[in-house]
Amino acid sequence: MKVGGAEKVQRLTVEDLSVHYGGVCAVSSIGFTVEPGESVGIIGANGAGKTSTLKALMGLVPRSSGRIRLGDxxxxxxxxxxxxxxxxxxxPEGRHVFPGLSVEKNLLLGAYSRPWDKETDRQLDEIYALFPVLREMRERLAGALSGGQQQMLAIGRALMTRPRLLVLDEPSMGLSPKLVGSILDVLLRLREDGLSLLLVEQNAKLTFGATNHCVVMENGEVAMSGTSAELSHDPRVREVYLGL
Structure with missing residues (x-):
């Protein structure tokens, strides 16, 4: 199953990215890449600059400096x-589904930038195969779903855009351990399908399980980077990421 645009993945390159809020520097001249088909995590303690990095990448907050490239x-x-x-x-963090619209209409909003065709129908079926509970609740208002179901809906809506790169901000926030495991399973399936992923996440088990490379941030800067397997056993990560 090929959900999204995994057949057209390209390298993401972030160079010299900085973010300031007033006189406060939240992100200081960081850089990283996400290679085609790679899954990268950005980790760090609260206030390290992780979410600001994603928002700056997406253009949701002004960048003080930086260059963003996808492929060429x-x-x-x-x-x-x-x-x-x-x-x-x-x-986005907090899901931000449209509570007054049905599950299916939320999903179809993800395809707003393309003409409706048979490919859209096929992709919707693939999302329902990935998240069977959404098929069961396709006519239910999104605001009536549980937190975990809304998170699945938010991921499904993003996949309906047929992305080359999927960016996720705290997908496990507020979810039970069982639902966190379900989200991990979905991310692993997407990774196996070759879709590039960029993940900010407080849950260390989810981050290291879903990614093959991690960037560790501290005070708005990149403190270290490496494979997820290496960093998961690095005592320095416990100090920077968990504050221990």
């Missing part, structure tokens, strides 16, 4: 609303 295309000046047209799907 420079996305630095692209507005947030147009990022999806260039192949980046986004699952």
């Amino acid at each position: 295309r420079d996305l630095t000046g692209v507005k947030a609303r147009d990022m999806v047209r260039h192949g980046i799907g986004y699952v």
Whole structure:
């Protein structure tokens, strides 16, 4: 099963990215790449600059500096609303589904930038195969779903954009351990299908399980990076990431 645009994945390159809020530096000249088909996690303690990095990448907050490229295309000046047209799907922190619309209408909103065709129908069926509970609740209002079901809906909606890269901000927030395991299973399936992933997540088990490379942030800077397997056993990560 090929959910999203995994057959067209391209390298994401982030260079010299900085974010300031007033006189406070939240992100300081960081850089990283997500290779085609790679799954990368950004980890760190609260306030390390992780979410600000994703929001700056997506154009949701102003960048003080930085360059964003997907493949050979420079996305630095692209507005947030147009990022999806260039192949980046986004699952925001807090889900942000449309509570007054049905599950299916929420999903179809993910395909708003393309003409409706048989491919859209096929993709909707693939999302329902990935998340069977959404098929069962396709006519239910999104606001009536549980937190875990809304998270599945938010991921499904982003996949309906047929992204080359899927960006997720805290997908396990507020979920039970069982549902966190379900989200991990989905991310692993997407990774196996070759879709590139960029993940910010507080749950260390989920992050190291879902990714093959991690960037560790501290005070708005990259403190270290490496394979997820290496970092999961590094005592320095416990100090920077968990504050221990």
